[in-house]
C-alpha cells in the first residue's frame with residue numbers, strides 16, 4: 442500500500458488526507474502544528490503528528506499543503522528525507538524550479554486544486570517538475586483522481602489556472618449568492634432561493650461536462666423568443682457580467698504573477 446504524507450493539513454491538506462484515507466487505497470500520515478483541530482481524521486485511519494520529519498520519513502509520496510510563505514521553511518526542514526520520493530506541492534505561486542532547489546532529489550509535481558476536492562469534485566491542474574518519470578505521473582494521476590478531475594498543463598499556465606479554477610469557487614459562490622438574492626427579491630423563501638441557485642449551477646455544469654454541449658447551446662436551449670429568459674439575459678448583458686468575469690480572472694492572474702515574483706525573490 443502506497444504511504445502518502447500530507448504536510449500542512451489545513452483546509453486543502455486535511456481534505457486530501459481525508460479523501461485518500463477514505464479510498465482505502467493508501468496509508469496516510471498528516472501533520473500540522475495544531476492537530477487537535479483535525480482529530481476527526483483519525484477515525485478514517487489517518488496518522489496525525491506535529492512532526493513534519495516523521496511524515497516525510499514515513500511516506501512514499503508527500504503532499505505539501507502549507508501556505509506559500511511557509512514552503513521554504515518546511516522543505517528545508519524535511520528535504521533530506523525526500524530523496525527519490527514524490528513531492529506534490531499544492532502551494533500557489535511556488536514554481537517547480539524553486540521546489541527543486543529546496544528538495545533537489547525529490548520527484549516534483551506542482552498542482553493547483555480547488556476546494557471542490559472537499560466533496561471529491563475538485564479540479565486539479567498539475568505540471569511536471571524535476572526528476573519525474575512516466576511511472577511517477579501514473580501514481581500522481583491515481584492520487585489526484587481521488588480528489589476529482591485533473592489535467593496536466595505546462596507550468597506557464599499555472600498562474601492563470603490559479604486565477605480561474607483555483608479561485609473560481611469564490612466567483613461561482615458569488616454568482617450563486619447573487620441568484621439567491623434575486624430569488625429573495627422576487628419572493629422565494631430563503632432556503633428555496635439558495636438551493637435552487639446552487640442546483641442550477643451544479644446541473645448546468647454537469648450538463649455541459651457530460652454532453653459536451655457548448656455553453657451557448659445550453660443558453661439557446663432555454664431561450665424562447667419574447668420569453669422570460671431573454672428578458673433576464675438582456676439585463677445580464679447590460680450589466681456587463683461577461684466583461685466583469687473576464688476582468689476578474691485577468692486581474693487575479695496578474696496578482697498571482699505579482700505574488701509569485703515577490704515570494705520567489707524574497708526566499
Ligand SMILES: NC(=O)c1ccc[n+]([C@@H]2O[C@H](COP(=O)([O-])OP(=O)(O)OC[C@H]3O[C@@H](n4cnc5c(N)ncnc54)[C@H](OP(=O)(O)O)[C@@H]3O)[C@@H](O)[C@H]2O)c1
Nearest residue numbers: 449450451452453473474475506507508509531532533554
Ligand atoms: N484554499 C484554497 O482554495 C486553495 C486552492 C488551491 C491551492 N491552495 C494552496 O493550498 C495551500 C494550503 O491552503 P489552505 O487554504 O488549506 O490553507 P490553511 O487552511 O491555512 O492550511 C495550511 C496549514 O498549514 C499548517 N502549517 C503552518 N505551518 C506549518 C508547519 N511549519 N508545519 C506543518 N504545518 C504547518 C497550518 O496549521 P497549523 O497552524 O496548525 O500548523 C494550516 O492548517 C496553500 O499553499 C494554497 O496556496 C489553496
